[in-house]
Amino acid sequence: MTGALDGRSVIVTGSGGGVGRGVALACASAGAHVVVGTRDEKGRAVVAEIDARGGRAAWARCDVTDQATIAAAVDLALERSGALHAIVHNATSNRSSEPHRLEDVDAALWEEHASVSLRGAYLCARAGFEALRASRGTLILMTSPAGMEGSHGLPLYGTVKGALRGFTKSLAREWAPLGMTVNVVSPLAMSPAMERAVEQDPAMEERLSRRVPMGTIGDPEADVGPVVAFLAAADAHYVTGQTLAVDGGHFMNL
Amino acid sequence: MLDGRAVLVTHTTTALGRHVAEALGGLGASVATAPARFVDRHAAEDAFAAAGGIDAVVHICVDDAGLVAQPLVETDPEAWDARGESLIRDAIFTLQAAHTRFVTAGAGRVVVVAPTSGFTGAGGFVPVSTAVEGVRALAKSAARQWGTAGITVNAVLVPPDLVAPSLVAATTFNAPPVVGRLPDMRFDVGAAIALLLSPTSGGITGATVIVDGGSVMAP
Numbered sequence: 001m002t003g004a005l006d007g008r009s010v011i012v013t014g015s016g017g018g019v020g021r022g023v024a025l026a027c028a029s030a031g032a033h034v035v036v037g038t039r040d041e042k043g044r045a046v047v048a049e050i051d052a053r054g055g056r057a058a059w060a061r062c063d064v065t066d067q068a069t070i071a072a073a074v075d076l077a078l079e080r081s082g083a084l085h086a087i088v089h090n091a092t093s094n095r096s097s098e099p100h101r102l103e104d105v106d107a108a109l110w111e112e113h114a115s116v117s118l119r120g121a122y123l124c125a126r127a128g129f130e131a132l133r134a135s136r137g138t139l140i141l142m143t144s145p146a147g148m149e150g151s152h153g154l155p156l157y158g159t160v161k162g163a164l165r166g167f168t169k170s171l172a173r174e175w176a177p178l179g180m181t182v183n184v185v186s187p188l189a190m191s192p193a194m195e196r197a198v199e200q201d202p203a204m205e206e207r208l209s210r211r212v213p214m215g216t217i218g219d220p221e222a223d224v225g226p227v228v229a230f231l232a233a234a235d236a237h238y239v240t241g242q243t244l245a246v247d248g249g250h251f252m253n254l
Numbered sequence: 255m256l257d258g259r260a261v262l263v264t265h266t267t268t269a270l271g272r273h274v275a276e277a278l279g280g281l282g283a284s285v286a287t288a289p290a291r292f293v294d295r296h297a298a299e300d301a302f303a304a305a306g307g308i309d310a311v312v313h314i315c316v317d318d319a320g321l322v323a324q325p326l327v328e329t330d331p332e333a334w335d336a337r338g339e340s341l342i343r344d345a346i347f348t349l350q351a352a353h354t355r356f357v358t359a360g361a362g363r364v365v366v367v368a369p370t371s372g373f374t375g376a377g378g379f380v381p382v383s384t385a386v387e388g389v390r391a392l393a394k395s396a397a398r399q400w401g402t403a404g405i406t407v408n409a410v411l412v413p414p415d416l417v418a419p420s421l422v423a424a425t426t427f428n429a430p431p432v433v434g435r436l437p438d439m440r441f442d443v444g445a446a447i448a449l450l451l452s453p454t455s456g457g458i459t460g461a462t463v464i465v466d467g468g469s470v471m472a473p
Contacts, residue, residue, distance in 0.1 A: 102346070102396050103353040107294065110346060114339055118384070122326070122334055129327045147387075150394025150460055159342060162391020163384045169375030170383035171326055241375055254473060 004233040005032035009081035011073050013064050013124065014091025014116075016042030018191030019142070022220020023088055023228045028055035030229045033081045037062030037073045037091075056080075064091045064120030070127035077131070084131035086232035088140045089124045092117045096160075097193040099153040113156040117142075118163055125171060136179035140231050141168055143184045143243060145251040165243055172241030181240035183231050188247030189218035214248030223248075255448040256283035262305045264288045264348055265314035270417050274312060274367060277444030283451075291317055291344040298351035310363035310451040311352045313345060315389045316382060321418040323378035338381030345389040349396050353405065361404040363451045366393050367443075368409065369417045370470050376414070376424040390462060397460035406459035408450045412443055413466040431467025442467075 005027055015024040016038040028034045028050040034057040036043040036050075043059040050057035058080055060073035077084040093116045100109065121141055128139065146154055147161025165184055172182040194217070198205045209216055218224055227246045230236055245251050261278050265271040266287040279285045286305035292298040302308070320337040329337070349364065356362025371379060372386030390409050397407040413428070414421035415436050437443050446465045449455055464470055 102392075102399055103350055103357075105346070105350075107343065110343060114342070118388075119334070119339065122329075122338075122380075126327050146395070147391050150391055150396075150398050152395070152398040155392060155395030155399060156346075158395045159346075159388045159392040162394075163342065163388030166372045166375075166383040166385070166387025167380055169373075169387075170371075170377065170380040173375045174325060174377035174380060176377075 003030035004235060005030040005229055007031070008085040008232065008234070009033045009077045009083055010086045010088065010232050011035040011037055011077055011084065011128070012088045012090060013037040013062055013120065015046060016040065018193070019187050019189050019220045019224055020090040021046050022189065022225040023090060024057070025050065025221045026225025026229045027232060028053070028057055030226070030233070032229070032232070033057065033077070035060050035073050035077045039063045064089065064123060065115045067123040067127050070123055074128055074131050083135045084128065085135045085137040086140060087124050087128045087132065088228055088232065089121050090142050091120055096157050097154065097197060100156065102155040105156060110156055113160050117160045121164060121167055132180055133178055136237070138181040138183065138232060138236070139171070140228060141182070141184040143186045145186065148251065149253060168243070169241045176240055181237065183239060183242050183244060185224070185228055185231070186243060186245040186247060186251060187218065187224040188212065188250050189220045189224045191220065212248040212250045216248065218246065218248060255445065256281045256451065259310060259451060260284045260286070260306070260308040261310045261312055261451065262286045262288060262302065262308045263312045263314065265291065265317050268314060268317050270316060270367065270412070271314040273416070273439045274314065274443065274447070277440040278312065278447065280440045281444050281448050291340060292347040295347045295350055298347035299354060302351045302355050308355065310365070311348065312447060313348045313364065313366045315341060315345060315366055315368035315386050316417060317341065320382035320385065321420055323420050323424060325378060326380040329381060334381050338384045341382065341385035342388045342392070345392055349392065349407070353400060356405045357403050361453070363455070364393070364396070364405065364407040365447050365450045366390070366407070366409045367447070368411055369414050369421055370411045370464060370466055371414050371421055371425050373411060373472055374425060374428065374470060376421060378424050379421065394460040401459055404456070406450070406456060408458060408460065409462040410443065410447055410450070411462060411464045411466065412437065413469055416443065428469050431469045433467040435467060437465050437467050
């Protein structure tokens with residue numbers, strides 16, 4: 001496979017399914033060597049899929065709440081490719097889509113939300129810094145409209161997603177003199193969490209689609225992945241501190 | 255402007271918290287203070303109990319621990335928590351205690367106050383910027399959930415100059431205020447907060463008001 005990511009090396013966290021898997025497949029299609037980082041064994045199937053299509057990938061058991069496992073994924077990328085050009089931190093808590101009332105949440109639920117998505121971003125930045133500095137590489141995070149306009153059903157999810165935008169902008173300023181970039185993508189795509197929600201409420205998909213100007217909920221690989229791959233490519237080296245919505249026009253209020 | 259209104263101001267150990275408390279007092283409010291961050295919900299509920307009857311809470315989103323410049327990669331997990339995540343938890347506990355208090359009254363006003371540097375970005379201040387933007391999103395979600403209970407939740411952003419010299423040094427890219435001066439703590443910042451605290455401001459919620467003399471003019 002050849003493309004904008006030829007000779008580049010990318011780590012995608014939480015890439016066993018949903019948006020993360022779509023990003024991993026799209027980056028591989030564009031020519032990258034992809035380290036598929038997952039906490040469980042699901043990442044192996046994604047690597048097999050990339051292999052079968054003639055792409056290059058390796059699996060790393062990566063728990064983003066544990067910096068040592070992120071560092072191991074970085075080492076694997078360096079061992080396979082000699083460099084690391086991008087970390088896409090996509091992993092979120094399995095409980096991130098459980099509705100809750102702010103007045104009822106306890107410290108344990110906050111920890112669940114904060115540890116994977118938010119502290120994981122901090123640990124990815126720390127674990128990846130030296131390798132990304134060497135390549136003048138990029139860190140890509142994931143946000144949501146909930147982080148920009150709040151959320152009626154998921155206040156803690158919205159808090160974490162808003163926090164990630166603050167993280168992105170300040171780190172983008174901090175790393176810019178080193179030639180490194182940091183951006184955040186706001187995707188709308190069918191994920192396992194959204195599929196579960198649609199299963200429970202079959203009308204939801206149509207309701208949500210009607211709110212999307214382009215009329216459909218995105219596909220992780222076809223709609224979201226290529227845009228993340230663009231941000232991971234050398235051509236995007238002058239883009240930093242930005243929030244890029246890839247959502248069919250769903251959120252334009254920025 | 256605030257005669258007859260009782261307000262709890264948090265983080266009054268910080269210069270920003272102290273100045274906001276003085277400003278609101280100067281505008282006629284009866285002000286109770288909670289000096290330090292809340293480590294759990296009980297601490298917040300206790301502080302609200304000690305404050306007596308209040309109509310509003312002004313939560314300061316920064317504390318002195320968060321205003322130390324350091325590259326993120328040199329920031330250890332303890333400092334990341336102290337300067338970043340703990341400030342989000344503190345805001346969650348404050349909002350929860352505010353809800354407990356205001357939901358029975360069927361009315362309440364919450365304003366979170368933070369520097370514009372969360373919005374603009376500031377090198378060396380990733381943890382506190384993370385916290386500030388997290389709290390701003392939290393305030394919007396609280397506004398969505400509690401709107402029908404008569405509780406409004408808004409944010410007021412102030413320039414780094416009103417927060418800490420270290421933050422000013424990290425935001426030299428900011429344009430100077432177009433009004434030719436920094437905002438006055440009482441008559442600009444205090445007055446904007448007072449508007450959001452007034453009983454007649456029920457139509458404003460989930461909003462961010464930037465009181466920086468027209469420096470940032472964010473979208």
